Amino acid sequence: MNSDTDLSGPLRPSFESMKARITLGNAVTLFAVLVLAALALATPGFLSMPAIRSLVTTVSFTGCVAIGMTFITLSGNLMSFSLGASLSAATLVFVATLGAGIWPAILAALLFCAALNALQGWIVGYFRANPIIVTMASFAIITGVATSLTGGRGLYILTNVAAGLKGNLGPVPGPFAAFAICALIAQLILSRTALGRRIVLTGTNPRAMLAMGAEPWKAVVWAYALAGLFTGVAAVLMAARYGSGDLQHGIGMEYSAIAAVLVGGTAIEGGRGSFLRTFLGALFIAVLQSVLVLRGFSTEWQRFGMGAVVLLVILLQRK
Amino acid sequence: MNAIREKTAQGQSRDPLLSMRGIGKTYGEVRALSDVSLTLAAGEIRAICGENGAGKSTLVKALTGIVAPDKGEVWLDGAQVHFAAPKDAQAHGINLVSQELSICPDLTVLDNIWLGALSLPFLHRRADLRSRAAEVLKRLGAEHIALDGLAGHLSTGERQLIEIARMLARDTRILILDEPTATLSDKEIHVLMSALKSLRAHGTSILYITHRLGEVFELCDHATVMRGGTVVADLPVAELTRDRLIELMLGRALGHMFPEHHIADGATFFAIDRLNVPGAAHNVSLSVTKGQIMCLTGQLGCGADEVIRVVAGLVSHANGRITLDDAEIPLGRPEVARRRGVRFVSGDRAEEGVFIDRPAWENLVAPRFVERGGAKLVQNRALRGEAAMLADRSTLARHRLPVRTGDLSGGNQQKLAFGRNIGDGAAKLILMIEPTRGIDVGARAEIYRLMRDFCEQGCAILMASSDFAEVLGIADVVATMFRGEIVKTYKTGHLDMTRLIADVTHPEEENA
Numbered sequence: 083m084n085s086d087t088d089l090s091g092p093l094r095p096s097f098e099s100m101k102a103r104i105t106l107g108n109a110v111t112l113f114a115v116l117v118l119a120a121l122a123l124a125t126p127g128f129l130s131m132p133a134i135r136s137l138v139t140t141v142s143f144t145g146c147v148a149i150g151m152t153f154i155t156l157s158g159n160l161m162s163f164s165l166g167a168s169l170s171a172a173t174l175v176f177v178a179t180l181g182a183g184i185w186p187a188i189l190a191a192l193l194f195c196a197a198l199n200a201l202q203g204w205i206v207g208y209f210r211a212n213p214i215i216v217t218m219a220s221f222a223i224i225t226g227v228a229t230s231l232t233g234g235r236g237l238y239i240l241t242n243v244a245a246g247l248k249g250n251l252g253p254v255p256g257p258f259a260a261f262a263i264c265a266l267i268a269q270l271i272l273s274r275t276a277l278g279r280r281i282v283l284t285g286t287n288p289r290a291m292l293a294m295g296a297e298p299w300k301a302v303v304w305a306y307a308l309a310g311l312f313t314g315v316a317a318v319l320m321a322a323r324y325g326s327g328d329l330q331h332g333i334g335m336e337y338s339a340i341a342a343v344l345v346g347g348t349a350i351e352g353g354r355g356s357f358l359r360t361f362l363g364a365l366f367i368a369v370l371q372s373v374l375v376l377r378g379f380s381t382e383w384q385r386f387g388m389g390a391v392v393l394l395v396i397l398l399q400r401k
Numbered sequence: 402m403n404a405i406r407e408k409t410a411q412g413q414s415r416d417p418l419l420s421m422r423g424i425g426k427t428y429g430e431v432r433a434l435s436d437v438s439l440t441l442a443a444g445e446i447r448a449i450c451g452e453n454g455a456g457k458s459t460l461v462k463a464l465t466g467i468v469a470p471d472k473g474e475v476w477l478d479g480a481q482v483h484f485a486a487p488k489d490a491q492a493h494g495i496n497l498v499s500q501e502l503s504i505c506p507d508l509t510v511l512d513n514i515w516l517g518a519l520s521l522p523f524l525h526r527r528a529d530l531r532s533r534a535a536e537v538l539k540r541l542g543a544e545h546i547a548l549d550g551l552a553g554h555l556s557t558g559e560r561q562l563i564e565i566a567r568m569l570a571r572d573t574r575i576l577i578l579d580e581p582t583a584t585l586s587d588k589e590i591h592v593l594m595s596a597l598k599s600l601r602a603h604g605t606s607i608l609y610i611t612h613r614l615g616e617v618f619e620l621c622d623h624a625t626v627m628r629g630g631t632v633v634a635d636l637p638v639a640e641l642t643r644d645r646l647i648e649l650m651l652g653r654a655l656g657h658m659f660p661e662h663h664i665a666d667g668a669t670f671f672a673i674d675r676l677n678v679p680g681a682a683h684n685v686s687l688s689v690t691k692g693q694i695m696c697l698t699g700q701l702g703c704g705a706d707e708v709i710r711v712v713a714g715l716v717s718h719a720n721g722r723i724t725l726d727d728a729e730i731p732l733g734r735p736e737v738a739r740r741r742g743v744r745f746v747s748g749d750r751a752e753e754g755v756f757i758d759r760p761a762w763e764n765l766v767a768p769r770f771v772e773r774g775g776a777k778l779v780q781n782r783a784l785r786g787e788a789a790m791l792a793d794r795s796t797l798a799r800h801r802l803p804v805r806t807g808d809l810s811g812g813n814q815q816k817l818a819f820g821r822n823i824g825d826g827a828a829k830l831i832l833m834i835e836p837t838r839g840i841d842v843g844a845r846a847e848i849y850r851l852m853r854d855f856c857e858q859g860c861a862i863l864m865a866s867s868d869f870a871e872v873l874g875i876a877d878v879v880a881t882m883f884r885g886e887i888v889k890t891y892k893t894g895h896l897d898m899t900r901l902i903a904d905v906t907h908p909e910e911e912n913a
């Protein structure tokens with residue numbers, strides 16, 4: 083299995099080793115991608131401008147959450163069940179603070195989301211609590227508190243301040259540009275900073291980190307904080323796009339995010355993966371979703387199709 | 402089968418029980434084995450010797466169906482066989498004690514012993530299994546290990562014994578042991594040797610991989626010497642000398658194994674004062690001067706490992722006072738210990754030593770990521786240069802640097818765990834538990850030289866080792882330990898093997 087987090091080894095990979103890397107698993111993945119592409123192109127309405135715009139916009143939201151999720155997976159903590167709830171809560175924070183101006187609101191949403199997740203990371207890392215349990219409990223707590231504070235109602239953006247976030251960057255929808263930039267930044271953090279390397283090493287073997295005099299729990303806190311930060315970006319984009327802060331925004335988000343991470347090929351046990359993979363994984367999921375919608379499947383069958391395909395792709399990646 | 406046993410109990414049998422012919426295996430570009438052949442007669446113990454990465458483990462994995470060879474044939478009892486999985490080999494009575502431990506920490510010792518045994522019926526009598534397991538442990542001199550205890554609570558050496566016991570409990574015609582003694586101390590090794598000899602007397606054949614060459618001469622009838630994936634020699638042990646064997650393995654003669662001792666005394670550089678670790682060590686005090694290598698030694702469970710782990714900051718429930726270069730090192734704070742110049746080479750390579758999924762070069766420079774501020778950009782080019790330098794120093798071939806660590810041979814992984822701690826100028830004290838575990842003779846001599854060089858630069862080493870030859874050869878000061886207490890401390894030259902063994906086994910009589 084090749085790992086992409088190191089950009090290249092001390093020796094240039096020769097042509098021979100490149101060939102060796104095109105394994106059966108990769109070939110099958112490629113096949114799945116081609117099948118999906120063919121299916122998409124053959125789907126009436128897929129290749130229309132509005133459909134594509136809507137596709138790349140929605141993929142940006144799950145994509146940013148998936149980037150966050152990747153940090154958690156890489157750090158050896160499987161997945162978080164609370165990123166969707168964090169996102170919802172952060173959209174509320176964003177809208178609520180918008181009165182102070184757009185930049186303070188963005189800052190508030192990002193910091194809030196990062197802190198919320200860093201706290202979970204601290205519980206997971208420092209007390210070695212099970213990440214599944216901690217994030218499930220956090221999901222319940224965040225949703226509960228937010229519902230009681232808002233009475234379950236959304237907050238609406240009544241002014242025009244956030245309109246800039248909905249615009250385009252040339253022909254590219256703004257959210258998608260933001261998503262791509264986030265993926266780049268995340269990859270930079272991962273492969274080019276000491277912190278990124280610490281997160282990956284901790285994901286591979288926390289006990290070896292401890293024996294080396296590093297504090298693995300700190301790397302875990304950072305991984306969660308970064309997860310929160312990128313989820314916060316998704317929250318800001320969504321709130322601006324839909325003109326509201328709402329607890330509905332993040333529902334089911336962690337599912338699509340973890341699916342994107344795994345379909346991309348990041349190892350669920352941690353220590354191996356990259357953001358390029360997550361980026362492609364998110365695209366794959368989004369295209370699949372859009373094909374299912376355009377082909378007129380009902381919601382139940384869309385879910386079934388998604389689940390089945392995710393399972394299949396992940397099975398195919400195992401050797 | 403009985404006929405075969407009887408025939409060999411009397412002497413050499415003509416046709417071998419097992420023969421492997423022309424075995425080849427490549428991993429990508431790496432030729433792990435090419436055209437390897439060997440035979441094994443009933444009731445024969447054959448040593449497989451060779452440097453780290455020579456292909457010894459790969460060969461026995463190919464035999465037992467763990468890896469599929471690309472080429473070659475395996476013949477058993479005059480018929481060709483194919484083992485697609487270890488259970489096929491087991492069905493033919495071939496069992497492997499592999500180099501990497503495969504104990505389930507959450508199961509009891511008893512369950513671990515019977516784990517994976519094919520002969521177990523679905524419904525079985527537990528009492529029967531208990532008595533058979535207990536009998537096997539007794540043969541290994543490990544009666545003290547409780548059958549109902551969790552395997553996770555055992556030390557590395559005890560786990561190794563369980564691993565061996567697991568294979569002894571099965572019906573075995575051919576037993577394969579891949580470095581079984583790397584984590585054992587002399588006493589257990591001694592018991593294991595006699596257990597294996599008695600198996601041989603009963604007609605069991607054994608393939609035996611070891612880097613402890615003394616065992617080859619004590620135990621084995623034949624030796625197959627490998628180098629770079631091929632067989633370079635296949636001859637009776639009676640025709641070998643130690644030097645000749647080393648020459649065959651390395652392709653060159655080995656100079657001195659151990660460097661000169663450090664004699665000069667000085668002020669105390671590192672000291673432990675009345676250290677207690679509940680259940681593991683009592684009232685341990687010692688001091689080391691600059692330039693010294695101090696070695697704690699004893700049997701399994703003597704407490705030496707725990708003392709070292711306390712200094713590394715990895716034990717939270719200890720008390721006592723530790724000072725290094727006039728600064729106190731707080732207990733239970735590995736990050737502070739590191740900042741004060743302490744480096745730790747764990748004895749548990751897989752659990753605490755290496756990052757299996759990362760490439761080798763990253764393992765060597767991993768401390769750089771820890772020392773630096775998180776936001777600092779990583780200069781991959783510079784780091785790779787540094788990794789190459791560290792690889793040279795710890796005798797790891799440079800072409801292995803991009804390889805995934807889990808794909809390296811056991812000894813080469815150990816070089817990574819060692820090599821990463823000798824790089825920086827800030828190190829003052831290196832702690833080591835069994836630092837040369839699984840490392841071949843050539844690299845071992847090199848590592849001893851490195852240890853000495855490190856100390857010459859005004860630093861010190863505190864190590865735990867149960868390899869008594871190593872203890873006598875490298876240490877300037879030796880503290881013998883028994884049941885968590887230091888029996889006695891010796892300067893080099895004041896200790897010999899007999900005394901050492903007496904100390905770590907019967908200290909009461911010795912002191913009386």
Ligand SMILES: Nc1ncnc2c1ncn2[C@@H]1O[C@H](COP(=O)(O)OP(=O)(O)OP(=O)(O)O)[C@@H](O)[C@H]1O
Pocket residue numbers: 428431432433451452453454455456457458459460500807808809810811812813839841
């Ligand atoms: N799964 C694998 N993938 C790629 N290369 C491998 C794999 N397993 C072993 N190798 C390579 O095959 C060669 C032989 O390794 P092997 O483990 O057999 O050595 P060994 O003789 O047992 O060494 P040691 O004494 O260190 O245990 C090495 O170069 C090693 O890197």
Ligand SMILES: [Mg+2]
Pocket residue numbers: 457458459500579810811812
């Ligand atoms: Mg080996």
